[in-house]
Amino acid sequence: MSRPDLSLFTFQQLMSLDACTRCGECTLWCPTFTEKPDLDAITPLRKIEAVRRFVRGQYGLLARLFGPRPPKPEALQAHSTGTYDCTLCGRCAVVCPARIQTRELWIAMRRDLVRQGVYPAIFDRLRETFLTAHNISGDDNANRLIWSQNLPEIPEGVGKKTRAEVVFFVGCVASFYPQSYSIPQNAVHVLEKAGVDYLTLGGEEWCCGFPLVIAGMGDAAVETMRHNLDAVHRTGARRLIAACPSCYHTWKHDYPRVLGEPLGFEVLHLTELLAELLADGRVPLRPLEETVTYHDPCDLGRTSGVYEAPREVIRAIPGVTLVEMEHHHQYSLCCGGGGDVEMADKDLVAAVSRRRIGEAQATGARVLLSACQQCKRTLAGAARQERLRIRVLDVVELVAQQMA
């Protein structure tokens, strides 16, 4: 067991450890602590307190005078459990009176835990799969367009073009998990109808790197990021569209930072493009008398700041009434599917998603919309388990359904 590597943290993050007053506001908003109230190590304040103690014990004045005091293995293990049971939803950052940017701090903590070898073993398999199969499911990456096989007609943009204005980055979940196939299927349907010049990368699309970045193994994703960037550059695209908020966030914010260069093209979430197409009148929609509610995906809302585009799209459908859940926008409750928690603790994911689907049901809406494959999977699973009469759809699915 080694000392924390403080170069994995920024100056600001290390200062944050002293800025936290342990006021506990975050504990009231933490979706995982709500479901696991006996695991105090999950709470943001305890994670910060633990790392501050580890750091002071090994780098502080007393450590310099009398030698470092390494943390007890059980304390480090408890900290690891708490850190990896976090969905990285970032809700704690929104309510923190000290304005600590917690999500990035948790990722830095995970990086340090990986370096110290104190992390769930299953993440080794994730890294292995990522590096060998170039996706998170372990499927043959050449099958990335398998979702297109049961389309009535495979559009030209899906695997037949090499250059286009727009690259549609499908993402691993939509490519390899059948419950999510309908998202890219409907997305290309809308893009075709709107006359967008697009293409998909097929087997040249590798995982964006997000799962490794948030697992604290981001260093292993750099080559993959470079591969993806080169693949997009070869298409001559001026825009990249991601239906997955995590891919979107990674492309938009992590790629330029990690690769140290501007991308040279614009990155949009699919809902942003849809809002644009609807505003331009390129996607006429039929009316629908329906009450719907919208779930803000954490990586699209809190982490990337896209709250209004999906709502604009929903409101553009004539007759649709959008009602908000108890928690929405920056206070939105996580669906439970983030932070790679599903790999470490499936029961916790189920508990968080049950609470969220309960909020949706309380609105009286018959359709729960989201703009994320993972949210859709998680929430649809919860709706099935709870036997609720609520349909869980992606925004693009509803748009495709209502296209005139």
Added chain:
Amino acid sequence: MNIETLFWIFHTPLMVVFLIGLVDVTGIWLRGRVEGADGASAGRKFIILLGKALRAIFSRQFPIILKAFITEAWFNRRLWQTSRWRWLSHFLLLNGFLLLTVLSGLAALSEKVLYHLFHLGHIPWIAMWYMADHPVTALLNEIGATMMTVGLLFYVFRRYLARPAQLRTGSMDTWMVVGLGLILLTGWVTEIVRLNAHYDGPAPHLAFIGYPLSLLVAGWNLPWKALADGFYLGHGLLTSIVIAAIPYSKFMHAVATAMIATVDAVQQERVVVQGGTAHVPA
């Protein structure tokens, strides 16, 4: 040996302890990454950060920084949005402490420097700061101490009596309460005995708590002068001990939180200016 010499004999090493702690904590922060300073020493990183801060302050961003500091660090807008009671408690403690610190600083500056060194004691607006019974000084000190006392009482009530589930009270919290409580208690007692030992001002009622209390005990046959000196020393030393403990304790949040909240608010503002709506850290 007079009381003041005795005070400085203890106060000086305690301030050295404070400075050592400050260097220690800052040294830990500087082990973190600083943009544009890969592999640089702590000193180099400090210079780079200082340069960045100064360039930002002396730029067109100054109004943004000032606004962020006022709304997020000083006013603590997020706490205001969360709970008015918590905000009030924090506001009273913080601003009572700031007010008393500023008054102490002004007293030391006006007496030790402007009066003794530059012989400017005849100027009323200089002399007033080291004259404890000057109406303005007396009133401001009373206000500062009252704010801190009320704020601390709210804090104690919430943490030890109301005890909302979100709180995790540890020994550090209790030590903080004990430290601040002792400072305030000795401060009030010092004022009461001093007012009975000697009073040299035109409007004693401006010490609106200390003066009535001093009248209550005025009839007691006590060695007021000796007590005033003793409590002055005790109060001063307790304050020095608490200040020395700042870098080693949760008190450090007063510095760190102010900086983190300001920097984050400025970063967020920049994102908004660029057309975004959320904070996306670098």
